[in-house]
Amino acid sequence: MSTDIRKVLSELYPCRSDFIGKLCDLLLESLPHVLYVYGHSGTGKTVILRDLLRLMGKNTNFKTSYVNCIECYSTKVLLENILNDLCSIEGVNINCENVNQFTEFLKCFYTKPTHTSLIMVLDQAERLRDMDGNVLPSLMRLQELTGLNVCAVLVGQISFEKYYVANGLPELVTLNCGQYTKCEILHILSNHFDAARNNLKDYIIQHQLDKNDMQEKLHIVENITIEFFNNYLNIFLYVFHKACRDLPELKNTADVCFISYMKPVLSREVDIMDAQKLWRSITPTLRTALTQIYMRYDNPYELKCSSDNEIQKIARSFELPFYGKYLLIAAFLASHNSANADKRLFVKHHGKKRKRLQDVNAKAKVFEKTSAAIGPKTFTIDRLLAIFYAILDEKVGLTCNLLSQISTLVQLKLLSFVSNENNIMDGSARLQCTVGLEFVVFIGNVVGFNIRQYLCDFM
Amino acid sequence: ATKRVGTPKRNIHMSNIVEEMIFDKQDVLSTPKLKSKRSLAFGKEKDIEKILLEVTPKKPVEETPKRVQRSNSKYVKDSETPKTPSQKLKMIRSGELTPSFKEREGIEHSKLSKNDLQLARERLHVSVVPLSLPCREKEFENIYTFLEGKINDKCGGCMYISGVPGTGKTATVTGVIRALQKQVQEDMLPAFDYLEINGMRLTEPRQAYVHIYRQLTGKTVAWEHAHALLEKRFMTAAPRRITTVLIVDELDILCNRRQDVVYNLLDWPAKTAACLVVVTIANTMDLPERVLMGKVTSRLGLTRLTFQPYTHKQLQEIVTGRLGGSEAFKGEAIQLVARKVAAVSGDARRALDICRRATEIADSSKGKEICVNILHVQQALSEMIASAKVQAIKRCSRLEQILLQAIAAEVTRTGVEETYFMGVYTQFESIANFVGGILVPNTGQVLRLCSKLGAERLIICEHTRNDIFQKILLNVSTDDIHYALRVTPEATQ
Numbered sequence: 001m002s003t004d005i006r007k008v009l010s011e012l013y014p015c016r017s018d019f020i021g022k023l024c025d026l027l028l029e030s031l032p033h034v035l036y037v038y039g040h041s042g043t044g045k046t047v048i049l050r051d052l053l054r055l056m057g058k059n060t061n062f063k064t065s066y067v068n069c070i071e072c073y074s075t076k077v078l079l080e081n082i083l084n085d086l087c088s089i090e091g092v093n094i095n096c097e098n099v100n101q102f103t104e105f106l107k108c109f110y111t112k113p114t115h116t117s118l119i120m121v122l123d124q125a126e127r128l129r130d131m132d133g134n135v136l137p138s139l140m141r142l143q144e145l146t147g148l149n150v151c152a153v154l155v156g157q158i159s160f161e162k163y164y165v166a167n168g169l170p171e172l173v174t175l176n177c178g179q180y181t182k183c184e185i186l187h188i189l190s191n192h193f194d195a196a197r198n199n200l201k202d203y204i205i206q207h208q209l210d211k212n213d214m215q216e217k218l219h220i221v222e223n224i225t226i227e228f229f230n231n232y233l234n235i236f237l238y239v240f241h242k243a244c245r246d247l248p249e250l251k252n253t254a255d256v257c258f259i260s261y262m263k264p265v266l267s268r269e270v271d272i273m274d275a276q277k278l279w280r281s282i283t284p285t286l287r288t289a290l291t292q293i294y295m296r297y298d299n300p301y302e303l304k305c306s307s308d309n310e311i312q313k314i315a316r317s318f319e320l321p322f323y324g325k326y327l328l329i330a331a332f333l334a335s336h337n338s339a340n341a342d343k344r345l346f347v348k349h350h351g352k353k354r355k356r357l358q359d360v361n362a363k364a365k366v367f368e369k370t371s372a373a374i375g376p377k378t379f380t381i382d383r384l385l386a387i388f389y390a391i392l393d394e395k396v397g398l399t400c401n402l403l404s405q406i407s408t409l410v411q412l413k414l415l416s417f418v419s420n421e422n423n424i425m426d427g428s429a430r431l432q433c434t435v436g437l438e439f440v441v442f443i444g445n446v447v448g449f450n451i452r453q454y455l456c457d458f459m
Numbered sequence: 460a461t462k463r464v465g466t467p468k469r470n471i472h473m474s475n476i477v478e479e480m481i482f483d484k485q486d487v488l489s490t491p492k493l494k495s496k497r498s499l500a501f502g503k504e505k506d507i508e509k510i511l512l513e514v515t516p517k518k519p520v521e522e523t524p525k526r527v528q529r530s531n532s533k534y535v536k537d538s539e540t541p542k543t544p545s546q547k548l549k550m551i552r553s554g555e556l557t558p559s560f561k562e563r564e565g566i567e568h569s570k571l572s573k574n575d576l577q578l579a580r581e582r583l584h585v586s587v588v589p590l591s592l593p594c595r596e597k598e599f600e601n602i603y604t605f606l607e608g609k610i611n612d613k614c615g616g617c618m619y620i621s622g623v624p625g626t627g628k629t630a631t632v633t634g635v636i637r638a639l640q641k642q643v644q645e646d647m648l649p650a651f652d653y654l655e656i657n658g659m660r661l662t663e664p665r666q667a668y669v670h671i672y673r674q675l676t677g678k679t680v681a682w683e684h685a686h687a688l689l690e691k692r693f694m695t696a697a698p699r700r701i702t703t704v705l706i707v708d709e710l711d712i713l714c715n716r717r718q719d720v721v722y723n724l725l726d727w728p729a730k731t732a733a734c735l736v737v738v739t740i741a742n743t744m745d746l747p748e749r750v751l752m753g754k755v756t757s758r759l760g761l762t763r764l765t766f767q768p769y770t771h772k773q774l775q776e777i778v779t780g781r782l783g784g785s786e787a788f789k790g791e792a793i794q795l796v797a798r799k800v801a802a803v804s805g806d807a808r809r810a811l812d813i814c815r816r817a818t819e820i821a822d823s824s825k826g827k828e829i830c831v832n833i834l835h836v837q838q839a840l841s842e843m844i845a846s847a848k849v850q851a852i853k854r855c856s857r858l859e860q861i862l863l864q865a866i867a868a869e870v871t872r873t874g875v876e877e878t879y880f881m882g883v884y885t886q887f888e889s890i891a892n893f894v895g896g897i898l899v900p901n902t903g904q905v906l907r908l909c910s911k912l913g914a915e916r917l918i919i920c921e922h923t924r925n926d927i928f929q930k931i932l933l934n935v936s937t938d939d940i941h942y943a944l945r946v947t948p949e950a951t952q
Contacts, residue, residue: 129922129924159903161903161904161906161907161910161923162923162924162926163923163924164906164907164909164910164913164922164923165910165922166910166913166914166920166921166922167914168910168911168913168914168915169910
């Protein structure tokens with residue numbers, strides 16, 4: 001049986017035969033107390049374990065359970081989920097409040113000396129550290145507590161050193177799931193050759209209405225060889241391997257880029273064998289795709305052209321009122337200038353200042369001291385309003401409409417409270433501006449206000 | 460206090476029912492039960508002491524009007540086993556069933572088969588309370604005259620007894636009660652009721668009412684009900700009311716925030732109808748001034764008595780008194796125990812425990828001596844007083860020892876007790892390189908060592924999720940580390 005499972009899994013998941021072998025050795029014979037499987041995201045931990053559990057579930061000697069700890073916001077939910085998988089009786093609601101009841105339940109349910117092995121997989125096990133203090137230690141000692149052949153398989157992305165609590169934990173078996181090398185990624189992606197071809201066909205059928213043309217294009221697609229696809233993948237990985245090794249992400253992007261790779265071939269501008277020209281035509285696409293990695297956009301066939309500036313689009317989507325815009329600009333200035341420069345910047349008749357050598361030296365720009373490197377500073381509402389009145393040429397009354405716009409900006413997450421948000425009225429609350437320079441420059445252009453004049457970093 | 464008289468609560472805990480086991484050495488201190496059919500175990504062991512003790516005082520049965528119990532003869536005949544759990548609970552609550560322990564099946568060893576050391580060990584057990592406590596004659600006299608006066612005058616009163624643990628407070632008080640009960644039997648003294656509660660045996664301060672009421676009538680009721688009934692009993696005058704002596708042990712546990720229980724217990728003696736004498740026992744001398752409210756302190760009064768810790772001479776006298784002239788101990792051995800214990804706490808229990816351990820060591824020694832000498836006592840003392848931390852550091856793995864040294868080095872470097880893992884790790888690296896021959900482990904492995912030492916409480920550290928920023932405190936003194944690691948043979952090479 002174990003050899004069957006191994007064979008099936010190794011065929012499904014290439015380049016993981018070592019990991020699958022170790023896992024089967026551990027879980028199919030006599031179970032360890034607890035097993036910790038860890039590795040980066042996208043290395044196939046969860047999917048392999050779930051398939052292993054599915055294959056084991058066909059055998060009657062195994063009872064398996066898979067729980068994702070993020071779903072379990074309390075201990076009760078976690079334990080009941082596990083029990084529902086392991087001790088499912090038709091039409092019985094399992095009620096389990098604590099770990100003690102959980103162990104008693106397992107003991108009672110498996111009283112007969114059956115040879116059943118219980119395996120519970122807890123995915124995202126990092127969350128167990130935030131649950132009640134007794135959950136993790138007791139899951140690690142379930143064999144002692146119940147006297148059954150039971151094993152908790154914890155799956156996480158961090159090494160087990162981060163789990164140790166003040167009272168100590170028992171020793172355990174850890175199993176690392178390493179990242180794929182470049183060759184392995186190439187091998188796995190080239191297994192998706194058929195899927196990429198079908199994807200391309202769907203794209204043609206959706207976007208072409210001319211029948212003859214479509215037949216020809218489909219014919220071209222049919223004739224794509226696996227070598228051609230591997231060449232493409234080589235080019236693709238040459239660009240992407242430095243930036244990202246997350247397999248699902250790479251697979252997604254490779255599918256999208258393959259369509260734009262084939263476009264010149266389909267429109268017969270480039271011959272299918274001319275690798276040079278194809279490389280030249282795909283380069284800009286790959287470059288834009290590289291900037292948009294990990295951003296899953298809706299259209300599976302097209303890459304977004306990022307000629308339009310993203311931040312400006314976001315800024316345009318905030319349709320702030322006139323005074324609201326000025327308040328935001330004032331908040332940005334308050335956050336990015338030091339308070340002792342306020343007088344010189346905003347007061348009209350601030351008097352002459354004699355130049356001294358130490359002032360000149362003090363003004364010398366050191367990048368580490370600019371607000372771009374340090375980040376925004378905090379300010380009080382009084383200072384915000386003072387700057388607001390200084391940069392606004394007209395005289396407006398300090399009405400409740402004006403003050404309510406401050407709280408609106410906070411709700412829109414353009415400003416945020418840093419401290420004392422409960423006593424805003426007595427002036428001790430401190431705020432911070434949370435938008436970048438580009439955003440504010442755009443807003444300033446809309447109202448015709450040049451911000452760079454008022455920023456110490458640009459003087 | 461509410462005067463709500465409700466039905467007794469359904470959920471009743473066995474812990475509130477099962478009284479503590481009474482050793483048959485002191486078996487006079489019984490409380491009046493409803494249907495107590497106590498048979499005395501005469502003729503088992505013909506000890507003169509026992510025969511003197513085993514005369515239960517015939518207390519005049521109280522004539523309090525009792526409610527006629529609902530007869531449940533339809534279901535349960537008296538002295539017949541109950542059929543359902545609820546019937547059983549009802550019988551337990553009404554006091555018809557007395558809790559009993561399972562009898563042991565094996566036969567007890569006869570006294571003749573025991574050697575001198577075993578006899579000494581039995582006599583040295585803490586639970587064997589002698590008839591009259593040695594070195595406590597003055598305190599005995601003090602309490603005796605107080606209680607005797609109160610019983611003769613038929614008036615209420617309070618007394619506060621304090622002293623550190625193991626100085627014979629409770630034993631002296633129960634000894635006084637026993638002596639008074641003997642006086643009652645000889646008709647030298649009017650009869651009195653004796654009740655006792657212990658704060659540590661109560662789940663909640665208000666359970667005190669339940670315990671007192673159960674000792675008066677044998678019935679178990681809810682605390683509100685018990686409180687109302689006790690109020691009625693102590694507030695209203697009744698003919699032929701006899702004095703009640705109430706011993707309250709561990710008084711500080713009964714002090715909750717409102718202090719209503721303590722107030723009631725000390726307020727009842729002030730009522731003329733009550734005839735209640737309350738003797739309160741606690742550890743701290745200034746408890747009334749420190750914890751209790753002013754009105755409670757004033758009701759407690761100024762009749763106070765403090766038990767001083769035993770001096771080494773007194774401890775010696777206690778142990779020799781226990782041994783009763785047997786030759787199991789050498790004189791200087793007892794003296795050593797007495798001096799060591801008196802220097803630390805003056806706790807008689809500790810002295811007795813050390814002596815018992817010494818007899819065990821002497822028993823297991825190869826020489827088969829029938830005498831405990833000073834070496835055995837030395838070993839027992841080192842077991843009971845010695846620091847386990849040095850032993851633990853000596854038994855640590857090599858890397859753990861280096862880690863402890865690294866923490867100590869970081870503390871001396873920064874001058875602050877609280878160190879960060881980062882600094883400790885750099886120290887660890889330098890020490891490991893200095894020692895040589897050690898492959899320096901990475902931070903993850905050292906974090907594991909840290910958590911292991913933290914679980915053993917040799918250091919105090921946070922959860923390891925804080926990684927290199929976790930704070931580490933030494934839980935042992937740096938001298939202990941140096942002492943433990945300097946004496947090891949590896950370090951001298």
